[in-house]
Amino acid sequence: MEKGVLDGVDAIFGTHVFPTVPLGQAGICEREMMAGVDIFKLKIHGTGGHLSTPHKTRSALYPALEFMNQISVLRTQAVDPFETAIIDTGYFHCGTAENIIPAEAEIIGNVRAYNDELRAEIKRRMEKIVRGLELAFEVTCDYEHHFGYDSLVNDPDMAKLYRTACEEVFGAENVITPQPAMGSEDFAFYLKKVKGAFSWLGVGDGGTGSNGLHSGSFFASEQALLPGMQMMANVALCFLNSEA
Template identity: 40%
Template sequence: MHNEAFSTIAARVREAAHNLYPEVAALRRHLHQHPELSYQEFQTTAFIKKYLSGLGIEAEPPLMETGVIALLRGEGAPPSGERRTVALRADIDALPLQEENGHDFCSTVERCMHACGHDMHTAMLLGAATVLSGMKDALNGDVLLIFQPAEEKAPGGAKPLIEAGLLKKYKPSAIFAQHCFPSVKSGSIAMCKGGFMAAADELYVTIHGQGGHASAPHKTRDPILASAHIITALQHLVSRVAPPHESAVLSIASISGGHATNIIPGNVTMMGTMRTMNEELRALLHKKFEKTVRQVADAFDVEAEVEIRRGYPVLYNDPAMTDLAWEAGKEYLGDGNVRQSEPVMTAEDFAYYLQECPGSFWQLGTGLPDSAPGNLLHSPTFDPDEHALETGMGMMSYLALRFLAG
C-alpha cells in the first residue's frame, strides 16, 4: 500500500473516530461509574461482551473468569497471501481508592475508582473495534481484541492468559497497547524504544525483637531502633550497588510497630517496592537487600524475616515495532503530536506479552495545560481529558490497519 492509500485510510479513521467520540465518551463514563477490582470484573466483562455482540463480534471461549477475548476478521486481501493477526490490548480493572472528583459520572462504588485510566483504555478499544468493523474492506487480516483483567494486582491477568495459551492459539504477529499519561498533552502520544517500564518487586520485612517497658530499653531487643537502621542502610543500596547509568528505585513505603508511648513492641513490619530496568541488576539488588536486612538485624540482636515477591518484568518495546508505531502515529496524528518518552519506573504486566510477541506500548496524552495538581495516576482526583478517547481509538485503529497492510 503506497503513501496515498495510507493517507486515505488515515482520513477515514479520523472521520470515524471523530463521529464515534460521543458514544465512546458515554461508554467511558458508564465504566467509570461502575468500577470493579482486579479479578472481580464480572459486570465489566458482561458489558464488553454485549457491546461487541452488537457489532457482530462474538467473544471467544474464556481463558479466565473475567475479561474478554474476541477476534475481528478483516475482509481485505492479505498483501502477501499469508493472513496475519495483530493484537490490541486494554486492561479493565479499577483501584481500591475513594474518588474525590466532582463529576456527575463519578464512581458509584465505595472505595473503588478507575484512577489509572483503565475505563479510558477499555472504551478506546471498544471504539477501535467499532471503527475497524466499519472498515473491514481495508483490513487485510484479523485483529485480536484483548480486554484483560487484573493488571493492577500481581500476578496480573497477562501471565495467566499467556499460560492458558492465548498467544499460541491466536498467533498474533504483533501486539500493541497504550496507557493514559496526564504528564503528556492530550492529543499526542509519547514512545520509547527498548526498556520502557521497570520490573517491580514487592518487599516485605518483619523484625522480631523482645518487647518491654519503654523506660527500660536495655532489657529489650528493640525492633523499632533496628528497623530505623535497616531503612537507613537500605537507602544506600541504589547509590552504592547500582551503576550510576542504571535506573533503580528502592523505597520502604510502610512501617508498623507498637501502639503505646510506653511500650517497646516485640515486632515491626515494613513493606516497600524495588524497581529495576534489567534482570542482572534486579537479581543483584535482591541479594543485597536480603543480606543488608539480615546483617543489620543481627547487629541489633533481632531476627528478620525477608520476603521479596517478584512482580512484573521489565517492559521492553521491540525497536522495529516501535518504529512502525512511531511512523503510523506521525501519519495519523501529525509529526508534532508524536514525541520521544524517557523510560519510567512504573510497571505494567503488558511486559509479559512483549516477552513472547514483538510489539510496543506507548503513553497516551490525557493532560491539559490547566490540569489540576492532583490530576495524577493512582490519585483520587485523577481526571483525564476525555478528548484523548478520540486520539487513542483512532491511533489503535490506524496502527492495526497499517500493520496488516504489510
C-alpha cells in the same frame, strides 16, 4: 497467557492514557518505557519490655532503622550510576507507647528498575542485609521479596513502526519520545512473550486529564478517544502491510 492465548500471535501493541503527555499527542520510547516493580516485606521480632530496662530487651526499632539506612546506601552501592532504581518504603510501623520498647517492627516497600538483572541483584543484597540485622541485633526476621510486574521494554523495530503509525494520525511534531516512567504496567508480560510496543496516549488538558492517574480527580477527555482509536487501528494496518 498460561492457556496459550498469545501462541501464534505475530505482534502486539498497546496504549495507556497519560496525563503528562498533552492532549493531541502520543509518546513512545524505542526501548525501556516503564519500570518493573517488586514488593518487599520485612517483619522484625525482638523482645519488648519497659523503657526503664532496655538492657533486658532486644528492641525491634533499631534494626528497623538500620534496615532503612542500609537500603538507602544500597542505591549507591548496587546500582550503576548510568542506570536507575528506586528502593523505598511506603509502610513503617513500630511501637505502641512512649514507655514500651517495641518487640516488633514491620516495613513494606518497593523496588523499581528497568533492568531485570539489577532487580535480582538488589533482592540478593537486601536478603543479605536482613541476615546481618539478625546477627547484629540478636533478633529474628521474616523477609519476603516478590517479583511483580516486569519492566516494559519495547521491541525497537516495533516501536519504530508504531511511531510511524502515530505520526500518520497526530503528525510527526506531536509524537514525542518521553522520559521513561518508574510506574509499572502489566502489558509488560505480553511483551515478554510477543514482540511489540506500547505507547502513551496524551490526555493532558490542563484540567482533570492532567491530574494523577488512578486518583479520584483524574478524568480523561473524550476528545482523546477518536484519535486513540485511529492510532490503534493504524498501527495494526501498518504492521499488516509491513514485512516485519
